[in-house]
Amino acid sequence: MATALESAGAPARPLTALNEEELMFQSAVRQFAREQIAPHVRQMDEAGLFRKDLLAQFFELGLMSIEVPEEYGGQGGNFFQAVLAVEELAAVDPSAAVIVDVQNTLVLNALQRWGTDDQKRRYLPRLARDTVSAYALSESGSGSDAFALSTRAVEDGDSYLLTGRKLWITNAYEAGLFLVFANANPAAGYRGITCFMVERETPGFTVGKKEDKLGIRASSTCELILEGCRVPKENVLGQAGQGYKVAIETLNEGRIAIGAQMTGLAQGALDHAVCYARERKQFGKPIAEFQGIQFDLARMAASVEAARLLVYNAARLRDARLPFTAEAAIAKYFASEIAEQTASRAVEIFGGVGFTRDYPVEKLYRDAKIGRIYEGTTNMQLATIAKHLLS
Numbered sequence: 001m002a003t004a005l006e007s008a009g010a011p012a013r014p015l016t017a018l019n020e021e022e023l024m025f026q027s028a029v030r031q032f033a034r035e036q037i038a039p040h041v042r043q044m045d046e047a048g049l050f051r052k053d054l055l056a057q058f059f060e061l062g063l064m065s066i067e068v069p070e071e072y073g074g075q076g077g078n079f080f081q082a083v084l085a086v087e088e089l090a091a092v093d094p095s096a097a098v099i100v101d102v103q104n105t106l107v108l109n110a111l112q113r114w115g116t117d118d119q120k121r122r123y124l125p126r127l128a129r130d131t132v133s134a135y136a137l138s139e140s141g142s143g144s145d146a147f148a149l150s151t152r153a154v155e156d157g158d159s160y161l162l163t164g165r166k167l168w169i170t171n172a173y174e175a176g177l178f179l180v181f182a183n184a185n186p187a188a189g190y191r192g193i194t195c196f197m198v199e200r201e202t203p204g205f206t207v208g209k210k211e212d213k214l215g216i217r218a219s220s221t222c223e224l225i226l227e228g229c230r231v232p233k234e235n236v237l238g239q240a241g242q243g244y245k246v247a248i249e250t251l252n253e254g255r256i257a258i259g260a261q262m263t264g265l266a267q268g269a270l271d272h273a274v275c276y277a278r279e280r281k282q283f284g285k286p287i288a289e290f291q292g293i294q295f296d297l298a299r300m301a302a303s304v305e306a307a308r309l310l311v312y313n314a315a316r317l318r319d320a321r322l323p324f325t326a327e328a329a330i331a332k333y334f335a336s337e338i339a340e341q342t343a344s345r346a347v348e349i350f351g352g353v354g355f356t357r358d359y360p361v362e363k364l365y366r367d368a369k370i371g372r373i374y375e376g377t378t379n380m381q382l383a384t385i386a387k388h389l390l391s
């Protein structure tokens, strides 16, 4: 992909114009989501469980290793492709989207940037083949104030002993590998935070209670319990005390993909609303013929397009190695706002049936709420945007 500098003098590439590879990838994920995931969405939402056979298909299709180099068994793609995948999956099932999001834009991203050659050799092929991963930063006492975490890491010979509890950990029910943030030097404050790669079978490590949630119910969210969990020093990701940098960098990027998740969700709600408005008749004609409905659909389409432009811009800036922190915050903030509004309006366009579980918009409305909460609440995004404005 051309960077802004390389393309100086050449016509600027429209943000939503995809190259051949991107188009093929997008269309493959769209087809997979519509044909293979869609038939199971309602059942998975009700059961609060993601199907294992679909997860296996994620691996087969390379959706769990988009940016991993081919030498490690991955797809050799870029961040923009991960964003496209999350967007397409979310239009059908935002739970499917967040599974792929955490694996690619948080865990693999951190491992590729901060991992040693040995760590990459040990973990990237497993993550590309069959191992789901999770990213464990939050605790009951530290959410927005993430670096106030109280999980401790104590040096013991050639290991660290980790003790504490993590909360709200996406993918934890299925994951085999966890990035766990713990403070190895509390006297140094956030500069003591260290990132550890913890395998599920490690003695002293347990996956606890699974949350019963409002939305994205098929995506697992669990507590983690660490009781003297022994992690070898060779499993420290980055340097001891640099965990805060690992967290900041990955979350800055991860939130672009949450913007993509919310954009896809809004597109899904809009598509359902357009179909229904064409079919549903009142006063002797399809409701799509009423200007009131047309203007609603038009406003929804304008919002989705604006969100997509913000998300694609942030993703392309990131791939071009240009500054993108404020753009990522704006994209996540805006996309989660419009996802909620668009899904809400879609429910209304469906009328009474929109309020039932028989139609998909009710679920998208519930799923939309998480966009304003995880990977930094809306207030945290606004704080980042304001900081850039005022600095």
Ligand SMILES: Cc1cc2nc3c(=O)[nH]c(=O)nc-3n(C[C@H](O)[C@H](O)[C@H](O)COP(=O)(O)OP(=O)(O)OC[C@H]3O[C@@H](n4cnc5c(N)ncnc54)[C@H](O)[C@@H]3O)c2cc1C
Pocket (backbone or CB within 6 Å): 102, 135, 136, 137, 138, 140, 141, 142, 143, 144, 145, 167, 168, 169, 170, 171, 213, 221, 370, 373, 374, 375, 376, 377, 378, 379, 380
């Ligand atoms: C379904 C789900 C999945 C999740 N997945 C993960 C995961 O995989 N890994 C992980 O580490 N975490 C995960 N989280 C945790 C998530 O990132 C936190 O819930 C989020 O960061 C908010 O933290 P909190 O819940 O403690 O809310 P709090 O930080 O207590 O915030 C409560 C309210 O106060 C506001 N607030 C707080 N501080 C300020 C301030 N300075 N200025 C203005 N307003 C403020 C917030 O915006 C919010 O409205 C997940 C959460 C959920 C619900």
